Amino acid sequence: MLKEPISITAISSISSLGNSSEEIWNSYLDDNHYLSQITIGEQNVWGSTVSNKIRLDIENLRESDSKYRELDDSVLFAMYSARHVVSDAGWDEHTDFGINIGSSRGATSLFEKYHEEFLREGKSSTLSSPTTTLGNISSWVAHDLKSKGPDISHSITCSTALHALLNGVAWIQSGMADKFLIGGSEAPLTPFTIAQMQALKIYSEDTGEFPCRAFDLEKKQNTMVLGEAAAMACLEKGKKNSTLALIEGIGFATEPLEHNVSISADALCFQQSMKMALGDLHPDEVDAIVMHAPGTVKGDLSEFKAIEKVFCNKTPFLTTNKWKVGHTFGASGMLSVEMAILMLQYQQVIKVPKIAYNTIPNTIQRIIINAVGFGGNAVSILLKKTNSL
Known part of the structure; x- marks a missing residue:
């Protein structure tokens, strides 16, 4: 934090x-x-x-x-x-x-x-x-x-x-x-x-x-x-009258590579970056995660497994924008931040097609945004809603 x-x-x-x-x-x-x-x-x-x-x-x-x-x-x-x-x-x-x-x-x-x-x-x-x-x-x-x-x-x-x-x-x-x-x-x-x-x-x-x-x-x-x-x-x-969202926590991690382009099966780097972003905050306080999820078989699954390990029995609402806009490489993380801010502002989640969602949050107060690149360099950002939205 x-x-x-x-x-x-x-x-x-x-x-x-x-x-x-x-x-x-x-x-x-x-x-x-x-x-x-x-x-x-x-x-x-x-x-x-x-x-x-x-x-x-x-x-x-x-x-x-x-x-x-x-x-x-x-x-x-x-x-x-x-x-x-x-x-x-x-x-x-x-x-x-x-x-x-x-x-x-x-x-x-x-x-x-x-x-x-x-x-x-x-x-x-x-x-x-x-x-x-x-x-x-x-x-x-x-x-x-x-x-x-x-x-x-x-x-x-x-x-x-x-x-x-x-x-x-x-x-x-x-x-x-x-x-x-x-x-x-x-x-x-x-x-x-x-x-x-x-x-x-x-x-x-x-x-x-x-x-x-x-x-x-x-x-x-x-x-x-x-x-x-x-x-x-x-x-x-600090907090301003014009604040769209507050950055409440940041996390980052780099893991030893098992392969030149991939991360481990349960994305240890994401586990570490999300825990660091959470700090002392209980995982139950996070309402949604905007995943990196590039559309690859191993990449999507490893991030999901990392989320399961960090959030245990209460996985937040999960979403991504890459099915809609593609992977924009170096710009992708900030597009995900923008998506998170819009969800906080409009108090509405964006679903991924063909994904079965068990629960939808009634209110959205906190969102984690994930990104990772070749080399296992993961970042997680914790955003918090403000009353000005």
């Missing part, structure tokens, strides 16, 4: 679900998924893309400044979402805040383009290095927002966004900052990225009603689907 609560005072995202809280909530209430068949390279695969309207906004942003024209979508997605979230929080260029935005893959599209040019021409383009470095996202967001605080980038694969939240909490608790912009951005729908997931034999080839069967523990094949997205949140010290 934290020494004192830290507020999430604004959250904003772009994904196939939309780009406003109202639109995104309505998308969650819809029983349909937001995945589609898209052409990547020379093949058709399932994927989750931003809408044509959002794509037009991104292209307008790209053309608004000559320096932005050579930036990867992952950077532009982050800039677009960051503009919206700081506006919602009432921050401006006179507000002192830090930035920590991460990405699992970063500038994949640009990197593949520049590498293709190198193989063809035997030399590299001038901007190939500065536009594909890991620090590219936070640095450009800081430039765009004219922020004066620290700007940090990192990659811890699929738990990247929640690690950004951990960093923001650490800076605020240390007294080195009062406000932090945190999040993740990902534009992974590229030929090589898809090929990597297919090589792992985890990409969905399911042609049924739901291509990504996240949290369906009865599935016999892997059904992960990739999606593009960015999600940002504003953190502030």
Whole structure:
């Protein structure tokens, strides 16, 4: 548990679900998924893309400044979402805040383009290095927002966004900052990225009603689907009138790997991260968990077993958004935080199709959000409802 609560005072995202809280909530209430068949390279695969309207906004942003024209979508997605979230929080260029935005893959599209040019021409383009470095996202967001605080980038694969939240909490608790912009951005729908997931034999080839069967523990094949997205949140010290939810606890853990890409059968890292996030709080006080649940057979089952071990005979309501929006890698954890905040706000849970739920909570006061990446780096965040919602 934290020494004192830290507020999430604004959250904003772009994904196939939309780009406003109202639109995104309505998308969650819809029983349909937001995945589609898209052409990547020379093949058709399932994927989750931003809408044509959002794509037009991104292209307008790209053309608004000559320096932005050579930036990867992952950077532009982050800039677009960051503009919206700081506006919602009432921050401006006179507000002192830090930035920590991460990405699992970063500038994949640009990197593949520049590498293709190198193989063809035997030399590299001038901007190939500065536009594909890991620090590219936070640095450009800081430039765009004219922020004066620290700007940090990192990659811890699929738990990247929640690690950004951990960093923001650490800076605020240390007294080195009062406000932090945190999040993740990902534009992974590229030929090589898809090929990597297919090589792992985890990409969905399911042609049924739901291509990504996240949290369906009865599935016999892997059904992960990739999606593009960015999600940002504003953190502030203490409780504010604008508080959307309070960060009551944080947890993290890394376990010894049994395999290069997987966690143990009962996800020891998740057990440790959830227990750390709970602190002295009794597990019965948690009403729901937004699972990582990427749609893989082993990944979904191991997380479920970890939850069973931590919560014993009273498992909270379990849900995930990846059946609907796909796996957005480094942005996924913050999309899950957004989903949790919306459930707290509207006091309504979002069910996963074809899952038999025994009980539905009458009220939702606390939600845990889980994320984990290749390497067994798990993060769990405990959010608490506020009276202002």
